Amino acid sequence: MPSPERDPVGDGARSLSHRLASTTTRRSFLAAVAAVALGAVGARPAGARPRAVRGTAKIRGGWFGFCGHAWTTGSCPSPFTLPRVDARGYPVRPADGLPVDNLGRPIDALGRPVDGAGRLLLAPDGTELPRAPRTRMCEDQVPERFGIDAVTQGAWYRCCDGQIRKLADCCSTSRRRINGDASLVGYCRPGRRVFCVMYVDTGVPC
Numbered sequence: 433m434p435s436p437e438r439d440p441v442g443d444g445a446r447s448l449s450h451r452l453a454s455t456t457t458r459r460s461f462l463a464a465v466a467a468v469a470l471g472a473v474g475a476r477p478a479g480a481r482p483r484a485v486r487g488t489a490k491i492r493g494g495w496f497g498f499c500g501h502a503w504t505t506g507s508c509p510s511p512f513t514l515p516r517v518d519a520r521g522y523p524v525r526p527a528d529g530l531p532v533d534n535l536g537r538p539i540d541a542l543g544r545p546v547d548g549a550g551r552l553l554l555a556p557d558g559t560e561l562p563r564a565p566r567t568r569m570c571e572d573q574v575p576e577r578f579g580i581d582a583v584t585q586g587a588w589y590r591c592c593d594g595q596i597r598k599l600a601d602c603c604s605t606s607r608r609r610i611n612g613d614a615s616l617v618g619y620c621r622p623g624r625r626v627f628c629v630m631y632v633d634t635g636v637p638c
Contacts, residue, residue, distance in 0.1 A: 504611075505601075505609050505610065505611065505615075505616070505618075505626050505627075505628060505629050506609070506610045506611040506628055506629075507610075507628060507629055507630060508569040508570055508573070508574060508602050508610070508627075508628035508629065508630045509569055509573040509574065509577055509610075509628070510523055510569055510630070511523060511532060511533075511534060511535055511536030512525065512526050512536060513526075514526040514631075515569060515628070515629065515630035515631060516529070516630070516631055516632070516633065517568075517569055517630050517631070517632055518531065518632065519632055519634075520568070521568035521569060521570055521571060521584055521630075522566055522567070522568055522569075523536075523566070523569060525538065529633060531566070532566070533545065533563065533564040533565065533566045534564050534565050534566060534567060534573070535564045537553070537564065539563075539566065540552070543563050543566060544560060544561075544563055545561050545563065545564070569602070569628075569630050570582050570583065570584045570600075570602035570628070570630065571583060571584065574602060574604070574610075574627060574628065578606075578610075578627075580604045580605070580606045580627070581604055581605060582602050582603065582604045582627055583602070583603055583604075583624070584600050584601070584602055584603070584630075585600075585601055585603040585619065585620050585621050585624060586600065586601045586603065586618060586619025586620055586621070587599060587600045587601070587619065588619065591638035592633070594637060594638065595633060595634060595635055595636060595637055595638060596634045596636040596637075596638050597631055597632070597633055597634065598631060598632040598633075598634055599629065599630075599631045600629065600630055600631065600632065601618045601619050601620055601626045601627075601629060602626070602627050602628045602629065602630060603618075603620035603621070603624035603625065603626060603627065604624060604625065604627040605623065605624055605625070606625065606627055607625065609625070609626055609627050609628065610627055610628040615627060
């Protein structure tokens, strides 16, 4: 697979991230991962063709590369394939950043599920569909699903499709990460290790 186009901001961010890393373990893992194949986005009707998200690529073993940066830790629990969150850590739809509930449904300001035009989703009898929870991927969903503590710590940045993308570690005291193998220190603070990863599209041009 051809190397991604180099850019000064992206190269600077990668260099800074490497300098800040507490170990070089992550870098050695990343060097071993070969990128392949398809664009991705999560929840969609059965039989529908997936839509590509620019700057993202699914790679071997369920790991992901974003704008030339690949990691070996799986994504945090998400209703979509890609673990995109807002600035507070709540799930959003990867394709357009719309807020979604934990089922992946777009929601209005009151947390009610809506369709693509912003109209309330209704049951066959005409009543509103019930709301579903909307909780933070790291601090809420990881403890609930895996029974461990978790907190967002550490970040590194890439210039991705003309904007700054923030990649963040969800850190825990667990010695195993979400994909089952030994956890890495990554950019977590002392005493914690990376459990899963997620990202924020900041909208800041680069």
